[in-house]
Amino acid sequence: MxxxxxxxxxxxxxxxxxxxxxxxxxxxxxxxxxxxxxxxxxxxxxxxxxxxxxxxxxxxxxxxxxxxxxxxxxxxxxxxxxxxxxxxxxxxxxxxxxxxxxxxxxxxxxxxxxxxxxxxxxxxxxLPCLPLDGGRMVKAFLTILCGYTTAISIMRKLSRLFLVLLFMVAILLLIITKINLSLVIVCSFLALSLIREKQENEYIIMQELLYNKTKLKSRGLMRSRTISALASLPARSLLKRLSYDCYYVIHILNSSQQYLRTVSEAQLVDALLQKGWHISLDDI
Known part of the structure; x- marks a missing residue:
């Protein structure tokens, strides 16, 4: 640069x-x-x-x-x-x-x-393809609906699909025009950007784990959502539900769907960081 x-x-x-x-x-x-x-x-x-x-x-x-x-x-x-x-x-x-x-x-x-x-x-x-503007808008909508981690997972798959379609169109145009390489070059640039975006998002997800512990304290007031989950469920499976724009409260139920206790997302993240990724909700 x-x-x-x-x-x-x-x-x-x-x-x-x-x-x-x-x-x-x-x-x-x-x-x-x-x-x-x-x-x-x-x-x-x-x-x-x-x-x-x-x-x-x-x-x-x-x-x-x-x-x-x-x-x-x-x-x-x-x-x-x-x-x-x-x-x-x-x-x-x-x-x-x-x-x-x-x-x-x-x-x-x-x-x-x-x-x-x-x-x-x-x-x-x-186009709903990262890192393009359309991809970022769809990712933000999905974050509201199902959380940041799930939104990223969906957008990676969607971006790969549209990138393959764009490459096919680019090759077709190259065959027709003989010399027009512009769309092929754009697709190559998008492919490289998508790889870089994947690496960056993995880092961001780790950052989000730490941020989730302090976001309510730093803001003072946040809208909240509740999740009901069985105690036998792997605790890490709930991470895909978390998002940076609201605070989650988790109701833990036994196999008979009877209420056991309530934990906050901060407690969930703390337990995962301290006890490891293989714990169940019953271990929190």
Whole structure:
């Protein structure tokens, strides 16, 4: 990475890409694509600032730009949905400007490229595939419904499915056009990002175990949910139900479904960390 300012970095591969674009006469199209991507990311940036999320950095990559927040995880699914939706909204607004621009300046090749790039970005970022905006929105919705760990598990499978479909479309386009490698390159980038996302999410899940012990204390007040579970159930199986946006209270029942006791999610996490991953709820 080449550091430009404290908050702005450029990947070193951007420079040879610009040089190649210049040699093949595509520098204008490349700059237009980067301009559209920049507006897309600025909408993410403004949404994050409005929602009082700290900004880590803006990174210019060979095939786009990405906004990195200071925190590894946004602990409000609602905020995550709004920040993720801001990018596709930018592309939609730019597409809505196209008829006005055509009326003012006429329908030109530049406007056609502008429209095509925005359509492609809007389509791509609405796919339910991590780390795209659509994937982040679906992950946040699933977090509300079934907890962070389960949401991540579902999104990994869904992302792999859509990535395979995208690769198939990319290969088909390559066969038809003979020279169009752009979608193949985008798919390769997404595959690498998905691998990195998997490694990062495993680290985040471990962080969440520790965070679950203190989240109520740090906030003072949280909405709660209850879970009823049999005492014989492995304690670790309840982790997939936990989420950072609410506090769980667990009612433990015996095999006859009679009430035994109630434990908090903090007690559950403490027991797992102290006694090991193979304990049952009866051991808490």
């Amino acid at each position: 080449i550091k430009i300012t404290r908050f702005f970095y450029i990947h070193w591969l951007v420079l040879p890409l610009l040089a190649l674009s210049y040699l093949v006469g595509g520098l204008y199209s490349t700059f237009m694509a980067y301009a559209i991507v920049t507006i897309h990311e600025l909408f993410h940036l403004f949404a994050a600032l409005l929602l009082k999320e700290r900004i880590g950095a803006l990174v210019l990559l060979p095939f786009g730009m990405t906004l990195r927040l200071a925190a590894r995880i946004i602990r409000s699914p609602g905020k995550e949905i709004m920040i993720a939706a801001a990018g596709p909204l930018a592309n939609l607004l730019m597409l809505m400007l196209c008829p006005l621009l055509a009326g003012l300046y006429g329908d030109s090749l530049a406007l056609w490229q502008f429209r095509l790039i925005n359509l492609f970005m809007l389509f791509l970022n609405c």
